[in-house]
Amino acid sequence: MSTLNRLQIKFKSFNVIEQIIVLNVGVFILSALFGALKGDVWLIRYLELPRDVFDLIYQPWSILTYGFVHYDFFHLLFNMLVLHYIARILFNLFQKRLILNIYLLGIIFGGMAYLLVYNLFDDSYLKSVGVLVGASAGVRALLIFLCVYLPDNEVRILSFNIKLLYIALVMIGFDFLGLVGANQGGNIAHLGGALLGYLYAVQFKNGKDLGSGFDKFISGIVSVFKTKSPLKTVHKRASKSSVTKSSEFSELNKQKQIDLILDKISKSGYESLTKEEKEFLFRAGK
Numbered sequence: 001m002s003t004l005n006r007l008q009i010k011f012k013s014f015n016v017i018e019q020i021i022v023l024n025v026g027v028f029i030l031s032a033l034f035g036a037l038k039g040d041v042w043l044i045r046y047l048e049l050p051r052d053v054f055d056l057i058y059q060p061w062s063i064l065t066y067g068f069v070h071y072d073f074f075h076l077l078f079n080m081l082v083l084h085y086i087a088r089i090l091f092n093l094f095q096k097r098l099i100l101n102i103y104l105l106g107i108i109f110g111g112m113a114y115l116l117v118y119n120l121f122d123d124s125y126l127k128s129v130g131v132l133v134g135a136s137a138g139v140r141a142l143l144i145f146l147c148v149y150l151p152d153n154e155v156r157i158l159s160f161n162i163k164l165l166y167i168a169l170v171m172i173g174f175d176f177l178g179l180v181g182a183n184q185g186g187n188i189a190h191l192g193g194a195l196l197g198y199l200y201a202v203q204f205k206n207g208k209d210l211g212s213g214f215d216k217f218i219s220g221i222v223s224v225f226k227t228k229s230p231l232k233t234v235h236k237r238a239s240k241s242s243v244t245k246s247s248e249f250s251e252l253n254k255q256k257q258i259d260l261i262l263d264k265i266s267k268s269g270y271e272s273l274t275k276e277e278k279e280f281l282f283r284a285g286k
């Protein structure tokens with residue numbers, strides 16, 4: 001087995017957030033190598049989100065790809081550490097598709113907020129800025145989603161137990177203060193991601209998934225690039241109605257169990273769960 005095949009197998013064994021972290025690190029290493037060897041990172045420029053909305057027409061993919069580009073090592077390190085920590089909590093509570101949708105939509109919302117502000121407001125109110133890079137908007141979306149969905153849950157920071165609601169308020173406060181700082185564009189994107197996380201959590205509490213349409217769109221794109229097997233399998237199909245009812249009942253029962261466990265976490269904290277409940281959440285998050 002070649003080294004490339006081993007790397008592919010290893011990559012596929014990671015969960016979706018770990019794969020995103022690997023991609024971010026890979027792009028960072030690639031940009032560093034290009035900078036060292038060529039003295040320029042022209043290839044990476046096609047991944048950055050430009051300030052001018054008309055430039056976006058020539059690279060529309062950058063509304064998403066900018067979230068995988070970091071030029072500063074500590075910016076990358078901080079984003080990936082926070083992303084990894086939040087994901088560990090979220091995977092115990094939610095399915096991976098939901099987590100991925102929030103992350104990607106957070107990046108898109110952050111980019112849209114950045115473009116909106118820099119193309120609609122007068123330059124006299126704005127600081128000079130070139131392009132937008134970094135995963136912060138997606139990370140902020142996940143963080144705010146978690147804090148709004150489970151506001152009374154507590155996490156231990158140093159020697160203190162702090163409610164998630166207070167963490168969200170502090171982070172949003174820092175983002176607003178940052179609007180007058182050197183990283184104005186980045187903080188605008190943070191607030192865009194935070195808004196997506198807030199709206200997603202509020203709607204999800206009401207039984208609505210804001211990312212359902214986006215999920216279908218991404219699934220459609222992925223299916224285009226999937227290799228179809230040339231083999232055909234012949235089998236007797238079960239009644240369509242019976243299969244649908246069975247799957248719907250199973251999914252509904254599973255969601256009810258998740259809701260009951262989440263209520264217990266909200267009231268008494270994650271540590272109050274039994275071993276069986278923790279295992280159930282872990283399996284549900286896969």
